[in-house]
Amino acid sequence: MRSTDRILTTHVGSLPRSEAVTEGVFAREHGTPIDEAAFHQTLTDAVQDTVRRQVENGVDLVSDGEQSKISYATYIKDRITGFDGDSPRRTPKDLEVFPNYGAWASRSGGVPEYKRPKCVGPIEVKSMDPLNEDLDFFTQALQASPAVGGFMNAASPGVIALFQPNEYYASDDEYLEALAEAMRVEYEGIVNAGFQLQLDSPDLGLGRHMMFKDTEDAEYMARIERHVEVLNHATRNIAPEQMRMHICWGNYEGPHVCDVGLEVILPTVLKARPAALLFETANPRHGHEWQVIRDHASLIGEEKILVPGVIDSTSNFVEHPELVAERIERFANIVGRERVIAGTDCGFSTFAGFGSVQTDVVWAKLKTLAEGAELASQRLWGRS
Numbered sequence: 001m002r003s004t005d006r007i008l009t010t011h012v013g014s015l016p017r018s019e020a021v022t023e024g025v026f027a028r029e030h031g032t033p034i035d036e037a038a039f040h041q042t043l044t045d046a047v048q049d050t051v052r053r054q055v056e057n058g059v060d061l062v063s064d065g066e067q068s069k070i071s072y073a074t075y076i077k078d079r080i081t082g083f084d085g086d087s088p089r090r091t092p093k094d095l096e097v098f099p100n101y102g103a104w105a106s107r108s109g110g111v112p113e114y115k116r117p118k119c120v121g122p123i124e125v126k127s128m129d130p131l132n133e134d135l136d137f138f139t140q141a142l143q144a145s146p147a148v149g150g151f152m153n154a155a156s157p158g159v160i161a162l163f164q165p166n167e168y169y170a171s172d173d174e175y176l177e178a179l180a181e182a183m184r185v186e187y188e189g190i191v192n193a194g195f196q197l198q199l200d201s202p203d204l205g206l207g208r209h210m211m212f213k214d215t216e217d218a219e220y221m222a223r224i225e226r227h228v229e230v231l232n233h234a235t236r237n238i239a240p241e242q243m244r245m246h247i248c249w250g251n252y253e254g255p256h257v258c259d260v261g262l263e264v265i266l267p268t269v270l271k272a273r274p275a276a277l278l279f280e281t282a283n284p285r286h287g288h289e290w291q292v293i294r295d296h297a298s299l300i301g302e303e304k305i306l307v308p309g310v311i312d313s314t315s316n317f318v319e320h321p322e323l324v325a326e327r328i329e330r331f332a333n334i335v336g337r338e339r340v341i342a343g344t345d346c347g348f349s350t351f352a353g354f355g356s357v358q359t360d361v362v363w364a365k366l367k368t369l370a371e372g373a374e375l376a377s378q379r380l381w382g383r384s
Contacts, residue, residue: 074163122178151197283314
């Protein structure tokens with residue numbers, strides 16, 4: 001993940017799905033019979049196209065776009081046992097502060113609709129067939145469109161607990177430990193297939209104004225400390241340099257006035273084993289937090305690589321390459337140019353069929369990401 005001659009580019013993972021892919025994943029979700037052979041080909045083609053377009057637009061470290069998943073956290077019900085039914089949606093605290101905005105967003109289609117199953121039984125590995133299928137799709141796509149590297153997303157134990165409440169285990173700790181042991185198989189499977197593992201951990205940021213919105217600060221900090229401990233245990237057999245971790249405060253346009261500051265959670269986040277940290281810095285609520293990295297640089301070990309979001313994932317503005325370069329250079333001047341990768345704030349299609357950024361604009365944003373990284377590289381390495 002380190003580069004000695006230029007700034008590499010990547011993104012958080014999810015990318016727009018076609019109508020055919022979206023219809024297929026929702027049919028599977030609802031138990032509607034479909035032609036599985038035909039849908040297999042649809043997914044094969046979709047991943048091939050997604051990887052090709054990433055490479056064409058200058059993305060170095062690419063993903064499969066999470067094409068087969070209905071969402072980045074609830075997909076696990078098809079891979080591990082113990083989940084069933086649905087659970088009420090937790091409203092982010094900022095939408096409670098601004099209820100008129102929340103109602104408007106819901107009416108305008110700004111809130112995704114999908115089942116959030118509960119844990120109602122023992123958690124064990126159910127089937128790795130969906131993972132193996134994803135790995136095959138991705139491998140084939142990279143053979144057709146070679147990239148600098150490939151990563152695959154997987155939900156962290158903490159984010160699974162965030163969205164899928166426990167109604168079976170005697171304590172939250174038991175629940176997290178069971179999730180960690182079951183998900184360990186997926187984590188190791190991704191790395192053993194030759195890809196980088198990206199652990200999606202919004203619970204460390206988003207969790208403050210959702211899962212833990214009614215708790216005291218001390219309890220919240222104690223819980224996310226535990227989330228990191230469990231994550232580290234689940235990845236104990238994987239080298240840190242084979243992993244990256246994404247944190248965020250919720251991939252939705254909204255007030256975000258209840259977001260916990262990066263300065264509060266950074267010391268805990270840095271205890272996680274993954275070498276690379278992906279975090280938001282492009283949106284207006286967190287754009288100033290490069291200063292947090294500057295002021296806490298002594299906490300960031302030499303082994304850590306920063307992947308700041310220099311492209312917003314909720315706005316259809318296409319950032320200017322000069323702005324992208326400026327954002328990149330801020331971090332490179334703090335930790336060194338070899339330890340910065342240019343990324344995005346979050347995914348562009350976190351839920352199938354839902355995304356606030358129009359598909360063509362997504363690709364334009366990734367192209368300007370690459371252009372900005374090239375400008376930054378020219379200046380940081382003294383090239384004309």
